[in-house]
Amino acid sequence: MRRNPPRNFPEWIPREVQHYLEHTEGGISIRQLARDVGCHPSTILRQVRRVENRRDDPLIDCALCELAAGHFGDQKVTRYATYGDMQALDSAALEVLSRLCHSGAVLAVAEGMEKAVVVREGEDVLNKLAVEQGLAGVLALLDWISCTRSGRLRRYHITPTGRAVFSKMMAARENRARATLEQGFGETQSSFLPHSRSGSRPGAKERRARYGLGETPLDTLARLVDKSGAPFLEKDLVQAGKRLREDFELAQIGDQLAQSQAVFSVSESCGRSASVHISPLSKAAKTRATAALVAMGSGLSDIALRCCCYLEGLEAAERQLGWSARSGKIVLRIALLQLKSHYEQMDTLSGEGRKSQMIG
Incomplete structure (x- = not known):
C-alpha cells in the first residue's frame, strides 16, 4: 500500500531509481510496480537490489536521501531544484x-x-x-x-x-550552433579553388563558416592520446591547422569588405562603375591559403577545409564526403602532416619566421 504519493520526478532520474524510491519510500509493493510497468516482479526486484547496493557510495546515498525527502516528504529538493529537466x-x-x-x-x-x-x-x-x-x-x-x-x-x-553522454552533448551543441548560424547572420563562403571539391554533391549548398564556438574539431582531437600516452595530434600539427584557418578568415573578411565597398561606391556614384581595391593583407592571405590547399591535394584539402576552416565536425564531414566512420581523423592527421611540411618549406624559402596576422 502506498504511504506517501510521490511528486513528479525529474526526467533525468533513471527508471530503476524511481522504482527503488517508490518501493522503499512510497511503500508500493514489487508486484504492484511490476503490474504498473508491465514486467515480471523479478525485474523490479533486481533493480531495487542494484540501487540498494550502490548506496555504499556516499554521493549516491546522499542523493537518494534528498530525493526521497523531497519527493515523498515535506522537504524541498533544494540541491536538485535547478536540474528540473x-x-x-x-x-x-x-x-x-x-x-x-x-x-x-x-x-x-x-x-x-x-x-x-x-x-x-x-x-x-x-x-x-x-x-x-x-x-x-x-x-x-x-x-x-x-x-x-x-x-x-x-x-x-x-x-x-559518461564519455558517450559527453560526446552526445557536444554533438547536440554543434547542431544547435550550426542551426543558429545558418538561420542567422552567417554568410555563404566562397571557395578558394577554381575546381569543385571531390565528394560534394551537384547543386549542394556551400558550407558556412562557424565562428565563436567554444571548441574546434582540432581542439577535440588534440586531447586524444594513444596507448603510450602520446597525443594523437602534436602541437605543431594543431598550429598548422590554425594557421590555415587564420589565412582563410582573413581572405574571407577581405572579400566581404570588398563587396560592401562595391555596393556603397556604386550608390554614391549614381550608377558609375567604381574600382574596388582589396587590401594587400587579404590578397596575401588568400594566396597563402590557396597554395596550402593545392599543396595538400584533392581529398586531403577537402577534410582540412571542412574541419580547420569551416569548423565542421568529423562525423558531419565523413557523411558529406561519403567516407566510412572514424576514418576522418586519420585522413585529417595525414592532411595536417602535409600542411605542416608545406608551411615549413614556405618559411624556409621566405627566410622569415611566421607572424600571426590575427588575434587569438
Whole structure:
C-alpha cells in the first residue's frame, strides 16, 4: 500500500531509481510496480537490489536521501531544484565532463567539504574546478562517474557511459550552433579553388563558416592520446591547422569588405562603375591559403577545409564526403602532416619566421 504519493520526478532520474524510491519510500509493493510497468516482479526486484547496493557510495546515498525527502516528504529538493529537466542538467554537467575527459583528471570529494573539485594530476592547483556536491551526486547516480578510490578523500573518474553522454552533448551543441548560424547572420563562403571539391554533391549548398564556438574539431582531437600516452595530434600539427584557418578568415573578411565597398561606391556614384581595391593583407592571405590547399591535394584539402576552416565536425564531414566512420581523423592527421611540411618549406624559402596576422 502506498504511504506517501510521490511528486513528479525529474526526467533525468533513471527508471530503476524511481522504482527503488517508490518501493522503499512510497511503500508500493514489487508486484504492484511490476503490474504498473508491465514486467515480471523479478525485474523490479533486481533493480531495487542494484540501487540498494550502490548506496555504499556516499554521493549516491546522499542523493537518494534528498530525493526521497523531497519527493515523498515535506522537504524541498533544494540541491536538485535547478536540474528540473535534461537540458538544465546537460548545461551544468558539460563543463565537468569536459574536464574529466582529460587524461589524469579526477573529481575529488573530501569528508566535511561542501564542494567537490575536478583536478588533473601534474597540473596547477589553481586550474581546479569547484563542483557542487549535488551535481556530483547526480553524475554518480546516473553512472557518468564512478568512485575508484574510497576513504576520506574519494576520487571519481569518468565512466564509458559518461564519455558517450559527453560526446552526445557536444554533438547536440554543434547542431544547435550550426542551426543558429545558418538561420542567422552567417554568410555563404566562397571557395578558394577554381575546381569543385571531390565528394560534394551537384547543386549542394556551400558550407558556412562557424565562428565563436567554444571548441574546434582540432581542439577535440588534440586531447586524444594513444596507448603510450602520446597525443594523437602534436602541437605543431594543431598550429598548422590554425594557421590555415587564420589565412582563410582573413581572405574571407577581405572579400566581404570588398563587396560592401562595391555596393556603397556604386550608390554614391549614381550608377558609375567604381574600382574596388582589396587590401594587400587579404590578397596575401588568400594566396597563402590557396597554395596550402593545392599543396595538400584533392581529398586531403577537402577534410582540412571542412574541419580547420569551416569548423565542421568529423562525423558531419565523413557523411558529406561519403567516407566510412572514424576514418576522418586519420585522413585529417595525414592532411595536417602535409600542411605542416608545406608551411615549413614556405618559411624556409621566405627566410622569415611566421607572424600571426590575427588575434587569438
